[in-house]
Amino acid sequence: MNGRSKIRNIKELAELAGVSTGTVSRALAGSHLISLKTRERIQALADEHNFRPNALARNLRTQRTGAIGVLIPLGHETGQHMSDPFFITMLGLLADALTERGYDLLLSRVIPTDDLWLERMTSSGRVDGVIVIGQSDQSATIDAVAAHYHPLVVWGGYSTGQTHCSVGSDNRLGGDLAASHLIAQGCERIAFFGDPKAQEIAHRLDGCRDAMARAGLLDQLTVLPAHLVAEAAHPDIASFLGHADQRPQGIVAASDVIAMSALRVLAEQGLSVPEDMRVIGYDGLAMSEQTVPRLTTISQDLNEGAGHLVDMLLRRIAGEETDSVVMEPRLIVRMSG
Template identity: 45%
Template sequence: MTGKRVTRLADIAALAGVTPATVSRALSGHTQISTATRQKVLAIARDHGFQVNQTARNLRLGRTQAIGVVIPLGHRSAQRVSDPFYTALIGELMEGLARRGHAMLLQSGAPDDTDWLESLARSGRVDGIIVLCQSDQDPELRDVARTYGPLVVWGEATEGYCCVGTDNFAGGRLATEHLLAAGRRRIAYAGMTDIPELAARHQGYLSALAEAGVAPGPQVPVPLAFDRRDACLHALMDKAGPVDAVVAASDVIAMGVIAALTEAGQQVPADVAVVGYDDVSLAAHVVPALTTVRQDLTGAAEVMLDLLFRRIGGEIAASVSLPPQLIRRQSA
């Protein structure tokens, strides 16, 4: 430190020849401040040992500069935090929050705690909340949304709260229509239907089959949270009987299905074609590379954050449904 320690924005402003408001914006990384001015202010602050009292600043603004991101875990079809879909979406949200000068408070919500969301909403620790997956928590989401505005949920659009998600019905249809066009007729569905997103994907699958006059294949009830090394998937596939294609509710499930089929001596896609859902980063690198329904997580994160910050500002921002995209690779 080369100068006398200062404790006020006004002192830094006087030394830099700018206003206290400019100093405040420069120290917070505001994009309207030029790089040269920001670097000058930072250098003076560093030389004089100045540090923003963030707690006092947040109290003055009535903001915490933090956003809660909550994953409801424990429900049978809840994905693990380690699931590549979640890690990718969390990463996109974290980058978007950093650009907005906000921190992320990441936590899980236990289904046996009926106040998990209410407690965070009233804690004063965050300016808004993003919930990743409705799970089986729809009643809690509706209850909190009645009195807490800055709430956005990743999932299937519904009444009662602001929701962002892919058009899962259309995604289920895309996957099934692709298999039908390839001549597959005994098409199984691997996944649960016990949360809104998965139910919509399954309905899209059924709709495409009905339109083509093809009977639904067996449903293989694999939860999203299953471990790909779990031997139960082999038993479930055996129980399903002979099929020539599988629509999977997620890429992780699809990868598990491919592994189970391969170990049973069947070839993908020659004997059984497989389509996943999500297009996680691993999907293009497994063997065979996975045909899947892409959810645009970069775009989804931007939409969620835009809606959330609009709601933090008092706007009534409605739900958004994003279009899915079929990505054709080797597995189907």
């Protein structure tokens, strides 16, 4: 075989290198069982002859696909899309982290019509593990799969006794921080905008109630189950705030997107923020710095969260046990609150 001939498979590369096919396979995979000098020599021969190992064949041998499933279940908000600012931010962070670890990302937006939506992905043989973004109203389904499928990690709130491994902020504390700040600014009548059918949003509402109860103002808290989609949230918020007799002095929004819809409605109704009403969002998205006025928000540190999700999933793929991570949220005070 001369220096210009094309190598078609690992066997031919092994013959050229004068080693076994197993040595070549391990060397190209970067195994430290093979000396660095041998790995570099075999890689140089492969590069010289433009040889690339067949990924499918390698995956069949290792029983790995090289792909991670990322699912977004929308049981409580079927009109939400992957273009949502929160999803775009989280997906970008996950894609970067997974790519750096050598994995592809298989993305799916799911409108649950039965209890098998997660089982179909985990049993498909298409992925090595699954990340679910948000429990929505599907916690029971996620727990049922997590009981027998180990490489599964979920972004979302933590509830005592849950089976699945989750990463997320302390949503109850976040809601408490938001309401406590509004109370400290003199707000007595506070409205919570968000649909508590979703677990994370329910926890944020519980935190608001905690703060209001401590201040003796629980009867002054009202709840508008606003949509997470801006276009859908706008008319409900406009109707709610259109009645002067029931207007709150402050709003805790379950997301930055809902908070931005509230800012738009208040501007349309000729009300000033924060003079006439204070508004606090939740998520800490980059775009919250670009609103007018700049949005006060509860930050979840999505960059740290995405890192935890990927790290814990890969550890679970390797057979490790991992505990859920509850990150501490942070109040970012800007001009709206």
